[in-house]
Amino acid sequence: MTPLLRQVLSQIDGPDPRVNEVVAALVSHLHAFVEETRPTPEEWLAGLAFLVETGKMCTPDRDEFILLSDMLGLTSAVDDVNNAGPANMTPSSVEGPFHSPAPERKLGDWISTGPERERGVPTVVHGRVLDCDGTPLAGAVVDLWQANDTGLYDTQDDSQDTGNLRGLFTTDADGLYWFRTIRPSSYPVPTDGTGGTLLRAIGRHPMRPAHLHYRVTAGGHRPLITHVFLAGDPYLESDAAYAVKEELVREPRPGAGEWGMDGPYEEIEFDVRLVPLGWTEERANPA
Ligand SMILES: [Fe+2]
Structure with a gap:
């Protein structure tokens, strides 16, 4: 574990233990993802812009995040x-x-x-x-x-x-x-x-x-x-x-x-x- 990740994890201390558990696991996996793929700042911002665009596609009748979740096998x-x-x-x-x-x-x-x-x-x-x-x-x-x-x-x-x-x-x-x-x-x-x-x-x-x-x-x-x-x-x-x-x-x-x-x-x-x-x-x- 990097010192940075250790520091981020040490700050997670909310009232709901399940939320703490899920956020800590998510952060750990995302840090590992960055270590593995070493994105440039431009690539990282492009990824965030993709999520922003996904949110903009969502309406009461259409949820683009669910579609992404389906397409990545995560819903299954x-x-x-x-x-x-x-x-x-x-x-x-x-x-x-x-x-x-x-x-x-x-x-x-x-x-x-x-x-x-x-x-x-x-x-x-x-x-x-x-x-x-x-x-x-x-x-x-x-x-x-x-x-x-x-x-x-x-x-x-x-x-x-x-x-x-x-x-x-x-x-x-x-x-x-x-x-x-x-x-x-x-x-x-x-x-x-x-x-x-x-x-x-x-x-x-x-x-x-x-x-x-x-x-x-x-x-x-x-x-x-x-x-x-x-x-x-x-x-x-x-x-x-x-x-x-x-x-x-x-x-x-x-x-x-x-x-x-x-x-x-x-x-x-x-x-x-x-x-x-x-x-x-x-x-x-x-x-
Ligand atoms: Fe269907």
């Missing part, structure tokens, strides 16, 4: 350290910036209510919400959102009605949920801000693989925010938000069930296993 890293659970739980994944209140819908309803329904691949999505021991969870609430076939959410696209491609479903006595939609498509994250500047600077594409977002809640269980991804997507290995986990990838199959569909369609099956409240590694594996 925070998600990972907060969502340990049994081996068979459904893994969590980042929420992303496009959640908004969804209309309540009945099991089997279409969540696609706009013209994209004529253009897209008709798709039935179904599965069960279960406890990690396999018990079906009746009355669980499944909150869904997805982009349309051109990769836009209703909140980004004036041509879509509010609530299009969103839905709030309640599972039946067997824990089943199902709905009809169109196949989601891959899409680019916004690139007109500092997030885009960063991506171009490091030679990285802005694409996210096709996915549906899930937020699942049930009494007595830890709420789960996750994605389901479609197998075969060219961006699964290089998601701009680093949110893909192998257990969340599903192969769309040719539709075959009794889902009331006319004509050909695809089927995606995705069971969700929730972690009971109070689960800890120590309780699950007592020494």
Whole structure:
């Protein structure tokens, strides 16, 4: 440790021990970063100006810092350290910036209510919400959102009605949920801000693989925010938000069930296993 860093750390003595801990760790890592990369004063100021520009991009509807956090894998890293659970739980994944209140819908309803329904691949999505021991969870609430076939959410696209491609479903006595939609498509994250500047600077594409977002809640269980991804997507290995986990990838199959569909369609099956409240590694594996 340099004398300078030792001096900075010695001055951290606020009333909240957690704040002291976090600031001390951040300062230590930043000093190590400066030691390692040896930025010139001009480079350091350029870095600060980049953060100022990032702040200027932020509005109530857009948070460029969250985008940067996603693009650097940091949102996923925070998600990972907060969502340990049994081996068979459904893994969590980042929420992303496009959640908004969804209309309540009945099991089997279409969540696609706009013209994209004529253009897209008709798709039935179904599965069960279960406890990690396999018990079906009746009355669980499944909150869904997805982009349309051109990769836009209703909140980004004036041509879509509010609530299009969103839905709030309640599972039946067997824990089943199902709905009809169109196949989601891959899409680019916004690139007109500092997030885009960063991506171009490091030679990285802005694409996210096709996915549906899930937020699942049930009494007595830890709420789960996750994605389901479609197998075969060219961006699964290089998601701009680093949110893909192998257990969340599903192969769309040719539709075959009794889902009331006319004509050909695809089927995606995705069971969700929730972690009971109070689960800890120590309780699950007592020494
Ligand atoms: Fe998304």
